[in-house]
Amino acid sequence: MTRVPVASSLLPTEAPPRPRVLSIAGSDPSGGAGIQADLKSIAANGGYGMAAITALTAQNTRGVRGVHVPPVEFLTQQLEAISDDITVDAVKIGMLGNAAVIDTVSSWLEQHRPPVVVLDPVMVASSGDRLLDAEAEAALERLLGLADVVTPNIPELAVLLGESPASDWESALEQGKRLAAAHGVAVLVKGGHLEGETAWDALVDLSGRSVSDVTVFEGPRVATENTHGTGCSLSSAVATLLGAGLDPEHAVRQAKSWLLEAIRTSSELQVGHGHGPVNHFHHGVLAGARSQAAYAGELWATAAADLERIHALPFIEQLGAGSLAEADFAYYLAQDALYLNAYSRVLAAASMLAPTEAEQAFWAKGARECLEVEAELHRTWLVGREVSLTQGPETRQYVDHLLARAAEGDYAVLVAAVLPCYWLYAEVGATLFRAFEEAGAPDGHPYAVWLRSYSDPAFAESTRQAIAWTAQAARQADPARWARMQEAFAVSSGFEVDFFDAPRRRGPRSASGIR
Secondary structure (H helix, E strand, C coil): CCCCCCCCCCCCCCCCCCCEEEEEECCCCCCCCHHHHHHHHHHHCCCEEEEEECCEEEEECCEEEEEECCCHHHHHHHHHHHHCCCCCCEEEECCCCCHHHHHHHHHHHHHHCCCCEEECCCCECCCCCECCCHHHHHHHHHHHCCCCEECCCHHHHHHHHCCCCCCCHHHHHHHHHHHHHHHCCEEEEECCCCCCCEEEEEEECCCCCCCCCEEEEEEECCCCCCCECHHHHHHHHHHHHHHCCCCHHHHHHHHHHHHHHHHHCHHHCCCCCCCCECCCCECECCCCCCCHHHHHHHHHHHHHHHHHHHHCCHHHHHHHHCCCCHHHHHHHHHHHHHHHHHHHHHHHHHHHHCCCHHHHHHHHHHHHHHHHHHHHHHHHHHCCCCCCCCCCHHHHHHHHHHHHHHHHCCHHHHHHHHHHHHHHHHHHHHHHHHHHHHCCCCCCCCCHHHHHHCCCHHHHHHHHHHHHHHHHHHHCCCHHHHHHHHHHHHHHHHHHHHHHHHHHHCCCCCCCCCC
C-alpha cells in the first residue's frame, strides 16, 4: 500500500507568521497612547510593529502639554524608508494633525497601497474640543476612501458626517451605516461615549467580506479611570489581526476580547495619577495572530500519529487488498450507520453554537448529510444482511465523548472534537483509493464501489472547511481553551483508531456477522 504522507494535503496554506504592521501616528512619551500604545498592541497580538511619527507630544496621564509637528518632508522620508525595504502587511493610522500631514499620508498610500489600512480618525479630544481645523477635516475625506476600516468614536463619527453627535445607540448605528455607504469603508462604530452598563460596538461592513453587513458586539462596561489609549490600542490590534488574515468580523471580535482584559487588568500597572494606560500584555504576547495553518499543524501532529496506527490495522490492510471478510465489513458499516445517526446530532449542536451564519450553515449541512449517508448505507449495503444494529463498545464510547462535548456548550472545543471524523476519514480514504488506482482498479475487488466513494472531492472540500473553522476557533481561544480543544481532538482521534479496529476486537461471530 502507498505510504501515508507525512503532511496532510488538507492543511490550510501557511501565511506569514507575524504580520508586519506600520503605525502612522503621534507619539506619547508616557507610553499609554499614540505609537507607543500601537507598538505594544501590535506586539501583544502577535505582529511586528513599525512606526512613522507624525507628531511629537509632551503629555502624561493627566493631559497634553505641547505638540510639535515635524516637517512633512521628514514624514515622507520615514514612510519611504520603510516601504523601500520592508513589506508592510497592514497600516494603522492615528493622529495626523493637519492637512499637509494628511495629504502626505494619502499620497504614500495611493502609491504603495498596503493590503490593510485601518484609520483611527483622531479628531475630537476627550474634552470635546476639535483637534483638526476645517482644511484638515476636508483632507480627511480623501483618506477615508483609502481605508479598509475606520474606527471613530461617537463625536468623531458625527464630525465625519457633518452631523450632531448621536445621543443613543440606535442613532450611532445609523450614522455608521451612512458613513460606510458614503465612502465604501467598513466602520467600527464605538459606543463607549454613551451611558449604560452595556458597552455597544458594531462593525458595519457592506463589502461582503464579513458574514453580515452589521455585526453588533455587546460587552460589559468596566468601571475604571484607566482608559488612556484605548482607541489607539483597539485600532492597532484590529490592523494586526487583519494583517494576519482574519476577516473583519473575527478581527474585531478578537481585538475587543483582548482589549476588554487589558482594561480590566489595567490597575495592575499603577502608572500615573490621571487616566492610566491599559494593560497591553495581560496575557503576555498572545498567539492569536498565528495563522490557521499553525493551529491546524499542531492538531495534525496528533492526527498523523493516529493515522499511521489506522493504516497498520489488519482491517484497513485487508480492505485495501480486497481480502477483508464480508462479516467484518458488514459490522463496520452497521456501526458506521449507528455512529452517523449520533454524529448528526452533534453537528446540529455545533450549528446552534456557531458564532457566524456561515459556520451555522456548514455544520447544519453536515448534520443533514450524515443522515442521508446513514439512510444510503441501510438501503444499499445493510439491507438483507443479518447484522447487529446495536452500538458496539467502541462506537458507544466515541458517541458518548462527542455528546458530552456538545452538552458543555463550548463551540471551539466541540468542533475540535468532531474534526477527526472528517480529517482521518478523508486521509484514510484518499490513501486507500490511491492504492486501488495504482493497482489498476481491479474489477474483481469486492469493495471497489466503496473505495471509489472515497474519491469524492466534495467531502475533501468539506474536510478542508472543517479544519479551517476549527483553526479559526483556535485563533480566538485563550491558552486554556486551546488546551481543551487539543485534548478533545486527541481523544476523538484515538477513538477513530478504535473504531476502525472494532471488527477485529468484537470477539467470536458467525460468518454472517452476527455475534
